[in-house]
Amino acid sequence: MSRILIAEDEQRIASFVEKGLRANGFVTTVVGDGDAALAHVVAGGFDLVVLDLGLPRRDGFAVLQAMRQARVNTPVIILTARGSVNDTVAGLEGGADDYMTKPFRFEELLARVRLRLRPADRTPEVTVLRNGPVSLDLRTRRAETPEGMVDLTAREFALLELFLRHPGQVLSREQILSHVWGYDFDPGSNVVDVYVRTLRRKIGQDHIVTVRGMGYRLG
Amino acid sequence: MSRILIAEDEQRIASFVEKGLRANGFVTTVVGDGDAALAHVVAGGFDLVVLDLGLPRRDGFAVLQAMRQARVNTPVIILTARGSVNDTVAGLEGGADDYMTKPFRFEELLARVRLRLRPADRTPEVTVLRNGPVSLDLRTRRAETPEGMVDLTAREFALLELFLRHPGQVLSREQILSHVWGYDFDPGSNVVDVYVRTLRRKIGQDHIVTVRGMGYRLG
DNA sequence: GCCGAAGATGAGGAAATCTTCATCGACGGC
DNA sequence: GCCGTCGATGAAGATTTCCTCATCTTCGGC
Numbered sequence: 001m002s003r004i005l006i007a008e009d010e011q012r013i014a015s016f017v018e019k020g021l022r023a024n025g026f027v028t029t030v031v032g033d034g035d036a037a038l039a040h041v042v043a044g045g046f047d048l049v050v051l052d053l054g055l056p057r058r059d060g061f062a063v064l065q066a067m068r069q070a071r072v073n074t075p076v077i078i079l080t081a082r083g084s085v086n087d088t089v090a091g092l093e094g095g096a097d098d099y100m101t102k103p104f105r106f107e108e109l110l111a112r113v114r115l116r117l118r119p120a121d122r123t124p125e126v127t128v129l130r131n132g133p134v135s136l137d138l139r140t141r142r143a144e145t146p147e148g149m150v151d152l153t154a155r156e157f158a159l160l161e162l163f164l165r166h167p168g169q170v171l172s173r174e175q176i177l178s179h180v181w182g183y184d185f186d187p188g189s190n191v192v193d194v195y196v197r198t199l200r201r202k203i204g205q206d207h208i209v210t211v212r213g214m215g216y217r218l219g
Numbered sequence: 220m221s222r223i224l225i226a227e228d229e230q231r232i233a234s235f236v237e238k239g240l241r242a243n244g245f246v247t248t249v250v251g252d253g254d255a256a257l258a259h260v261v262a263g264g265f266d267l268v269v270l271d272l273g274l275p276r277r278d279g280f281a282v283l284q285a286m287r288q289a290r291v292n293t294p295v296i297i298l299t300a301r302g303s304v305n306d307t308v309a310g311l312e313g314g315a316d317d318y319m320t321k322p323f324r325f326e327e328l329l330a331r332v333r334l335r336l337r338p339a340d341r342t343p344e345v346t347v348l349r350n351g352p353v354s355l356d357l358r359t360r361r362a363e364t365p366e367g368m369v370d371l372t373a374r375e376f377a378l379l380e381l382f383l384r385h386p387g388q389v390l391s392r393e394q395i396l397s398h399v400w401g402y403d404f405d406p407g408s409n410v411v412d413v414y415v416r417t418l419r420r421k422i423g424q425d426h427i428v429t430v431r432g433m434g435y436r437l438g
Numbered sequence: 439g440c441c442g443a444a445g446a447t448g449a450g451g452a453a454a455t456c457t458t459c460a461t462c463g464a465c466g467g468c
Numbered sequence: 469g470c471c472g473t474c475g476a477t478g479a480a481g482a483t484t485t486c487c488t489c490a491t492c493t494t495c496g497g498c
Contacts, residue, residue, distance in 0.1 A: 054451070098368070099368065109356075111359060112359075115359075125359070127346070128453090138358055139330075139346070139357055139358060140330060140331075140334075149317070149318070153454085153455060153456080154455080154456090155455080155456065185459095186457095189457075189458070190457090190458080190475090190476095191456080191457060191458080193475065193476070193477090194456090194457075194458085194476090194477085195456090195457095196475095196476095197476065210474095210475070210476090212464095212466085212475080213473095213474075214475070214486070230440085231446090363440070372484085372485060372486080373485080373486095374485080374486070374487095397498085406483080407490075408487075409445090409446095409487090409489090410486080410487060410488080412444095412445065412446070412447090413446090413486090413487075413488085414486090414487095415445095416445095416446065429444095429445070429446090431444065431445080431494095431495070432443090432444070
């Protein structure tokens with residue numbers, strides 16, 4: 001699978017991103033400052049870089065600039081603090097391929113990573129996820145089950161997508177929280193329970209199974 | 220282009236659907252009762268049927284059943300009144316491929332028509348619409364312009380999609396209203412104006428041009 | 439330049455979605 | 469079977485999106 005360099009100094013976020021990407025089959029390397037990031041990128045071997053703008057020693061802009069000057073065309077996804085729109089624009093003009101404002105949901109980052117890697121690995125884009133009787137059209141955001149077709153809200157959609165991308169696997173509330181809601185969401189909340197319920201109401205009770213003490217599982 | 224049979228007795232809706240489909244390059248035929256619908260379908264020559272359930276002389280169910288018994292496999296999209304969920308389920312089990320509850324927005328119907336015709340014409344699915352500097356990813360619902368990338372709300376997305384599917388063409392407020400909001404929306408409203416404004420705010424002022432006395436145009 | 443009509447804009451209220459909270463019920467260990 | 473913990477559920481409150489309305493600005497004919 002593809003190799004991804006994560007350049008991020010905040011420990012919490014770095015590990016959030018790393019765990020998530022590894023769980024999805026990517027090979028990851030984490031570096032905590034700009035110099036290291038640049039060295040790794042130029043040395044080669046990475047298919048994509050997740051680059052925080054606020055790195056110590058040499059900030060993200062400088063890394064990006066040096067990279068492009070060295071004619072390294074590895075796709076770059078920038079991480080930036082919310083509100084710093086100017087950063088964003090400058091980043092994109094400076095040669096980044098995409099950006100994410102913090103805090104972000106892991107699934108969003110994942111979607112962008114997949115998007116940027118696809119041209120390279122020539123895999124056609126998946127537009128419908130399916131698992132047994134449940135299917136989800138990613139374009140129209142509609143789910144289809146034996147009970148009929150239903151339109152989903154944004155959260156319901158994100159949750160069902162997560163389940164469909166990990167069929168049969170038990171997902172803990174924490175995993176679901178970080179993937180669908182984001183890494184800085186209150187872990188004491190029971191939003192996941194509530195949304196599992198609304199999903200079950202819409203697509204039918206039987207598809208999402210409760211695994212007591214562990215979490216939920218699809219199929 | 221593909222030929223579509225519209226079986227609908229309400230004049231207003233029939234013409235709404237017919238105009239819209241023609242404007243998008245489809246060849247249409249309208250019939251107002253179930254007998255005529257069945258006769259046309261069995262005679263052949265249609266690639267898809269838009270079928271109202273509440274037809275006179277022979278209702279939609281009967282038409283669908285007779286069609287399938289006659290081994291006609293033309294895809295069928297059912298139109299049904301909101302709330303009659305049982306109808307919907309029964310319809311799908313009876314061999315329909317998709318359904319729409321009235322009132323519906325034209326763009327939604329169009330999306331489903333395209334979806335059902337695609338397998339036949341082998342055209343790969345479009346996931347990114349582009350026009351000059353403006354592009355829209357239909358999967359992530361994100362727009363990209365020289366000013367950066369922006370996330371769109373549902374309405375903003377539907378509006379921009381409409382513009383991108385008809386680049387350079389002047390769209391009247393009425394057209395936009397019926398396509399994005401639905402055929403029974405108050406024509407005296409200025410929602411279109413308001414949403415054009417929010418879109419301009421997000422993607423930049425210059426892309427959507429006002430054509431005084433006529434409507435708006437992209438590019 | 440003046441006037442009327444068309445479009446732009448800001449703000450407020452309505453509706454839908456999302457999140458939290460309190461309570462109820464079910465399961466498993468003992 | 470009893471109790472404690474975990475999950476299910478309903479409903480209220482917060483937030484976001486959507487739509488309407490009143491006002492302001494711009495355009496084009498005269």
